[in-house]
Amino acid sequence: MKPAAIVYTSNTGHTEQYARMLGRRTGLPVFDMCESAKQLTRGTPVLYLGWLHASHVKGFQSAAKCFSVCAVCGVGLCDNGTMVDEVRKATLIPAETPLFILQGGIDRTKLKGLNMLLISMLTRGLASNKKRSEQEDRMLELLKKDASYVCEENLAEIIEWYEKTEQ
Ligand SMILES: Cc1cc2nc3c(=O)[nH]c(=O)nc-3n(C[C@H](O)[C@H](O)[C@H](O)COP(=O)(O)O)c2cc1C
Numbered sequence: 115m116k117p118a119a120i121v122y123t124s125n126t127g128h129t130e131q132y133a134r135m136l137g138r139r140t141g142l143p144v145f146d147m148c149e150s151a152k153q154l155t156r157g158t159p160v161l162y163l164g165w166l167h168a169s170h171v172k173g174f175q176s177a178a179k180c181f182s183v184c185a186v187c188g189v190g191l192c193d194n195g196t197m198v199d200e201v202r203k204a205t206l207i208p209a210e211t212p213l214f215i216l217q218g219g220i221d222r223t224k225l226k227g228l229n230m231l232l233i234s235m236l237t238r239g240l241a242s243n244k245k246r247s248e249q250e251d252r253m254l255e256l257l258k259k260d261a262s263y264v265c266e267e268n269l270a271e272i273i274e275w276y277e278k279t280e281q
Contacts (some may be wrong), residue, residue, distance in 0.1 A: 116279045117161040117184045119154055123147045126219030126225060129165045129189040130264050131264045136161065139269065140276055147173050151180055161276075166190030169197065170202040174213030184279070186211060187272060189218040191253050194268045214272045219262030226265065233257070 120142050120259070122133035130146070137144035145153050154160070160181040164171040171188040188201050194217045202213050225233060240246060240254040256263070 115159045115182065115184050116281050117142060117159050118275070119150075119158055119160050120144045120163065121147055121154070121160045121177055121181065122163040123148045123165065123177075124189075125165050125172070125229065126221045128221075128262060128264050129163050129187075129251075132189055132216055132218070132269065133163045135264075135266060135269060136163075136272065139273055147177060155183065156180055157182050161185050161187070161272075162278065163187040163216075166197075166201065166215075167193070169200050170257060171201060171205045171207070174205050174207065183211060185214070185272070185275060187214045187216050189216045191218065191220065191256055193217060193249060193252065194263075195271065196249065198275075212275055214275070216268050216272075217263040219264060220257055220260050221262070222260050 120133050120137050122129050124130040133144050147182050158181050160177065160183055162174060162177045162183045166188045172187055173270060174186060177183055186207055192215060195215055198213055207213050214281045220233065228271045240250055240257065246254065
């Protein structure tokens with residue numbers, strides 16, 4: 115089913131950026147999860163985007179209770195298009211719901227409390243791991259640089275899915 119709206123949960127802004135880019139590309143209205151319940155009727159078909167926290171797409175379960183989720187995007191530190199099986203399992207996303215992983219970034223100026231602590235621990239843990247995979251190497255570089263990898267090109271797969279999907 116084609117989505118009628120885009121709903122997102124973002125902590126530091128990368129997921130919101132992707133949601134707004136997708137809104138411009140598709141012409142769909144975009145809502146933050148908190149305001150979506152007031153703006154959309156229950157069961158509306160939506161494309162849901164949430165940031166990744168411990169391989170879990172934040173807010174997916176709440177979105178699935180309110181709306182008919184046609185597809186999910188998880189925005190994290192990992193490379194674009196990777197970690198799909200792990201994230202699907204951790205978030206309990208049904209096998210028939212398409213899942214796309216988009217690379218976001220890190221902005222420590224916006225991280226607070228426990229989230230800041232966990233990111234510092236993750237950075238230290240990766241830095242001290244002598245047997246890092248290539249993906250973990252790239253993740254460590256990103257964590258050290260405090261960079262954003264948000265870009266239009268990362269949306270190619272989801273745009274292709276959207277264009278192919280029928281009403
Ligand atoms: C506490 C914490 C846990 C995270 N866990 C993951 C993870 O498991 N996998 C991943 O790829 N990124 C993880 N990230 C990185 C975020 O998903 C990434 O910074 C994302 O771009 C945040 O999106 P936002 O700016 O919309 O909040 C984590 C970040 C924090 C703060």
